Structures are given as C-alpha cells and as structure tokens.
Amino acid sequence: MYEYYNEQLNLLEDNSHLRNIKDFSKKDEKYIYVNDKKLLNLSSNNYLGLADNEKITDKFLGTAGCKWSFGSASARLLTGTLPVYKGLEELISNLYETEAALIFNSGYHANVGINSTLAGKGDVIFSDKLNHASIIDGLQLAQGKFFRYPHNDMDALERLLVRERKNFNNAVIVSESVFSMDGDIADILQLIELKKKYNCLLVLDEAHAFGVFGTKGLGVCEKLNVIKDIDLIIGTFGKAIGSVGAFATGNKILIDYLINKARSFIFSTALPPINVAFTKWIIENELPLTYKKRMNMLELGKKFKSESHIIPVIIGENAKTIEMCDILYENGYFTLPIRPPTVPQGTSRIRISLTTEINEQDLVKLKELIRCNIIG
Ligand SMILES: Cc1ncc(COP(=O)(O)O)c(C=O)c1O
Known part of the structure; x- marks a missing residue:
C-alpha cells in the first residue's frame, strides 16, 4: 500500500531533492547549534534578531x-x-x-x-x-x-x-x-x-x-x-x-x-x-528601536549586490548546491540548499539572509569560500 509513496521518496533522493527536518540543539538570535557545533545562522527570516532571543522573551514576560x-x-x-x-x-x-x-x-x-x-x-x-x-x-x-x-x-x-x-x-x-x-x-x-x-x-x-x-x-x-x-x-x-x-x-x-x-x-x-x-x-x-540596525543590514546587502537583505547565490544543480552548503557548514556557516519546486529548475541556490546581528566581518570567510568553490 505504501510502495508508491516510497518509490516517490526514493526518486526524490536520487535527484538530490529529498527534504528532511533538521535537528538543532538550540538557536539564539545569531547562531544555530548542532550538538556542540556553533554555526552562523544565514538561513533564518529572523531579520531583526527578535526571535530566539532570551532578552526579548524575558522582557515580554514582564509585561x-x-x-x-x-x-x-x-x-x-x-x-x-x-x-x-x-x-x-x-x-x-x-x-x-x-x-x-x-x-x-x-x-x-x-x-x-x-x-x-x-x-x-x-x-x-x-x-x-x-x-x-x-x-x-x-x-x-x-x-x-x-x-x-x-x-x-x-x-x-x-x-x-x-x-x-x-x-x-x-x-x-x-x-x-x-x-x-x-x-x-x-x-x-x-x-x-x-x-x-x-x-x-x-x-x-x-x-x-x-x-x-x-x-x-x-x-x-x-x-x-x-x-x-x-x-x-x-x-x-x-x-x-x-x-x-x-x-x-x-x-x-x-x-x-x-x-x-x-x-x-x-x-x-x-x-x-x-x-x-x-x-x-x-x-x-x-x-521602532531597530531603524539604524535595519539600514546597516540593507547597506550590507548592497555590498553583496542585492537590493535587500536576501542574497541568492545561484549554483544551478541540486547536488552541487548541497555540496556547497556542506562546505559552508564545515566552516561554521549554516545555509540551506534551495531547490525546485521552491525555485525554478536549474536555479538551485543558497539563499543567504542577513540579519541585524550579522556584520561584514562575519562574512569574510564565506565570501572567499563561495568565490573559490563556485566562481573559480
Ligand atoms: C512571500 C511570502 N509570503 C508568504 C509566506 C508565508 O508566510 P508564513 O510563513 O507566515 O506562512 C512566505 C513564507 O516564507 C513568503 O516568503
């Protein structure tokens, strides 16, 4: 009865399309932790660092x-x-x-x-x-x-x-x-x-x-x-x-x-x-307190040639995109491979999302890794 569904999953896996839910030990407003490994979180929509933020939660709990x-x-x-x-x-x-x-x-x-x-x-x-x-x-x-x-x-x-x-x-x-x-x-x-x-x-x-x-x-x-x-x-x-x-x-x-x-x-x-x-x-x-930080984040986006705080690094093939994410992971960056159907066929990518917690210095090594492994 489940055979069809299992075959479909195998097909997804063969095409580097299979999705799975990741296990993280914890998160804060900037980093994500997998067991004892601390990774800069570049895959979150937590643009202002307000989620997963103990100080913010405590402040709210006092209201x-x-x-x-x-x-x-x-x-x-x-x-x-x-x-x-x-x-x-x-x-x-x-x-x-x-x-x-x-x-x-x-x-x-x-x-x-x-x-x-x-x-x-x-x-x-x-x-x-x-x-x-x-x-x-x-x-x-x-x-x-x-x-x-x-x-x-x-x-x-x-x-x-x-x-x-x-x-x-x-x-x-x-x-x-x-x-x-x-x-x-x-x-x-x-x-x-x-x-x-x-x-x-x-x-x-x-x-x-x-x-x-x-x-x-x-x-x-x-x-x-x-x-x-x-x-x-x-x-x-x-x-x-x-x-x-x-x-x-x-x-x-x-x-x-x-x-x-x-x-x-x-x-x-x-x-x-x-x-x-x-x-x-x-x-x-x-x-209302975030204005300056938001503007800095958008300036950083511009340095990566983006109109916003979201920076797509388009790689093309699924397998190559996953490989690049693995390299970044080994170097302390958490990114996710974005593949079809989320994006059009042949445009698999790493989607880097900046947050107000991330600064230019944090991204120096990332830039170099991408340059060496993708561009040349
Ligand atoms: C453009 C856009 N609209 C809507 C949504 C869905 O929002 P929510 O996550 O609150 O369901 C998303 C989620 O990523 C999105 O990117």
Missing part, C-alpha cells in the same frame, strides 16, 4: 500582555476574538493609515485565503511568476482564471493586460515586494500605473519587507510613499517580527469581504492570544 492565554479554542468568527486581536488590527491600520486590517493565522493562510477569494467566476488574477507558493496555491483554488507573467517584467504584464483584461469582470494583480528567494524588489510604481490604467486591484505581499524597509518598518510601500495606492498589503509576523501570523490591510470593503469569504480565515482556529499580544508588543516597543 501585562503575557497574561493572555496559549490557545483561542475557536475561529475568529465564533468565540475566537478577544480585545487583543482587535488591538493589533487597529495598531496595523493606524500605522498604515488604512481603513481596516485583518489578522490571519500565517502568511500562508493570508495568501491562500486572499488569492482564492478575490477572483470569483468571470474574474482574473495576474501573478508574478516568482510569487510564493502560498500565492500560487490560492490562485489554484480560485474560481477565476489566472495568468502568470514573467518575473518583474512590466512590459509582459501590460501585454497580458491588453490581451486579457477586457475578457473578465474584476481583475487583480498580485506580487511580492521583496521576492523571497531572489531578494530583488518588484517594480511597485509601475504595478500601480498598470493597476490604474487597466482598472485592477493591486495586492502586495510584503512578507520579507515588513519590519525591514521604511522609516516605521512598514515595508517597501512605506519607503516609496505609495501605501494609499495599494488595495491590500500583506505582512507576516513570523519573519522580522519574530512571532507568528500575518495581516492584510487596506480597503475596508475588501477586508469585510475576506471576513465573509476567505475560507482560510473562517475555518481555522484563531492564533493563540499570547502570540497576538507578543506581536503587538514587538511592533509597539521593539520595532
């Missing part, structure tokens, strides 16, 4: 917010809403100066819910080809049709809009801002132009930019001063903020529509109240 419970026992629309949820939603909409905000259990829940809901029968979504799996899964669940345009290619998107927009009722354009596996940034100004010209909604996933870009840490939209031009902005709490969950913020009618229609919101138990309280506390108290 009144730590009295919230560890389980909500209900979906938000049943008995799963306490004042702390509304408090976080209000905080988000006040920061962004938007009409409304809605918390989702994760970025995955948010993207699946939003993308499957906004395009009903007769509607259409245009999605960047490198958008995250959670967006793609949402598109596949949608009743509407979707088209994927070549990555960040605004001319190709416009050609698609010219050809297809007239055939549908509602239309949505969806993109990440900072692309998770490439670290480059969408042409948001052009997306706004196109959305206006072709009468579309624009949904922007700022998962990797929320907490990192902008004076207040609200993302690339804040930096570009275009928050008002985006219909829905999505941010996650599990990355820079060091907590769990996600939000969508923007137009109130769209938020109310999601509350009524997004199945990943309606049919899932709400986040533990204590996590919601932690998220709110971090955004109010810790995020």
Whole structure:
C-alpha cells in the first residue's frame, strides 16, 4: 500500500531533492547549534534578531500582555476574538493609515485565503511568476482564471493586460515586494500605473519587507510613499517580527469581504492570544528601536549586490548546491540548499539572509569560500 509513496521518496533522493527536518540543539538570535557545533545562522527570516532571543522573551514576560492565554479554542468568527486581536488590527491600520486590517493565522493562510477569494467566476488574477507558493496555491483554488507573467517584467504584464483584461469582470494583480528567494524588489510604481490604467486591484505581499524597509518598518510601500495606492498589503509576523501570523490591510470593503469569504480565515482556529499580544508588543516597543540596525543590514546587502537583505547565490544543480552548503557548514556557516519546486529548475541556490546581528566581518570567510568553490 505504501510502495508508491516510497518509490516517490526514493526518486526524490536520487535527484538530490529529498527534504528532511533538521535537528538543532538550540538557536539564539545569531547562531544555530548542532550538538556542540556553533554555526552562523544565514538561513533564518529572523531579520531583526527578535526571535530566539532570551532578552526579548524575558522582557515580554514582564509585561501585562503575557497574561493572555496559549490557545483561542475557536475561529475568529465564533468565540475566537478577544480585545487583543482587535488591538493589533487597529495598531496595523493606524500605522498604515488604512481603513481596516485583518489578522490571519500565517502568511500562508493570508495568501491562500486572499488569492482564492478575490477572483470569483468571470474574474482574473495576474501573478508574478516568482510569487510564493502560498500565492500560487490560492490562485489554484480560485474560481477565476489566472495568468502568470514573467518575473518583474512590466512590459509582459501590460501585454497580458491588453490581451486579457477586457475578457473578465474584476481583475487583480498580485506580487511580492521583496521576492523571497531572489531578494530583488518588484517594480511597485509601475504595478500601480498598470493597476490604474487597466482598472485592477493591486495586492502586495510584503512578507520579507515588513519590519525591514521604511522609516516605521512598514515595508517597501512605506519607503516609496505609495501605501494609499495599494488595495491590500500583506505582512507576516513570523519573519522580522519574530512571532507568528500575518495581516492584510487596506480597503475596508475588501477586508469585510475576506471576513465573509476567505475560507482560510473562517475555518481555522484563531492564533493563540499570547502570540497576538507578543506581536503587538514587538511592533509597539521593539520595532521602532531597530531603524539604524535595519539600514546597516540593507547597506550590507548592497555590498553583496542585492537590493535587500536576501542574497541568492545561484549554483544551478541540486547536488552541487548541497555540496556547497556542506562546505559552508564545515566552516561554521549554516545555509540551506534551495531547490525546485521552491525555485525554478536549474536555479538551485543558497539563499543567504542577513540579519541585524550579522556584520561584514562575519562574512569574510564565506565570501572567499563561495568565490573559490563556485566562481573559480
Ligand atoms: C512571500 C511570502 N509570503 C508568504 C509566506 C508565508 O508566510 P508564513 O510563513 O507566515 O506562512 C512566505 C513564507 O516564507 C513568503 O516568503
């Protein structure tokens, strides 16, 4: 009965595709420990060093917010809403100066819910080809049709809009801002132009930019001063903020529509109240203190020719990528091989994510190892 599945696993292993869950002894805001080996953690989304941080945890545990419970026992629309949820939603909409905000259990829940809901029968979504799996899964669940345009290619998107927009009722354009596996940034100004010209909604996933870009840490939209031009902005709490969950913020009618229609919101138990309280506390108290460190991190990214704090080292073949990770591991760096289907075939890579804890000195040997083993 299990033979088929076992064969599939063997096939994955033969192609250096097999994934497994790693065992770590412990983590802190900078390092990861495997037994007694201490490795610089270059694979985490803990961009501000707020997760796995004892000092931060202790500080939070000394606040009144730590009295919230560890389980909500209900979906938000049943008995799963306490004042702390509304408090976080209000905080988000006040920061962004938007009409409304809605918390989702994760970025995955948010993207699946939003993308499957906004395009009903007769509607259409245009999605960047490198958008995250959670967006793609949402598109596949949608009743509407979707088209994927070549990555960040605004001319190709416009050609698609010219050809297809007239055939549908509602239309949505969806993109990440900072692309998770490439670290480059969408042409948001052009997306706004196109959305206006072709009468579309624009949904922007700022998962990797929320907490990192902008004076207040609200993302690339804040930096570009275009928050008002985006219909829905999505941010996650599990990355820079060091907590769990996600939000969508923007137009109130769209938020109310999601509350009524997004199945990943309606049919899932709400986040533990204590996590919601932690998220709110971090955004109010810790995020404002990070500005200088965030800007230094982005400067370091520039030195590695990245537009952000995410640096892709594209190797190509799976086996070679794994080999490179092993070399880095032996030299005290923890990186992971990123392979298809996470990235397109033939572009397996090491994704280095910087954090505010990492400095240029930490990366000197890494640069040399990559140069010797990949470039020449
Ligand atoms: C662009 C993007 N959106 C959404 C998600 C999902 O967020 P979460 O981990 O909160 O489910 C990720 C996760 O890596 C992501 O990279």
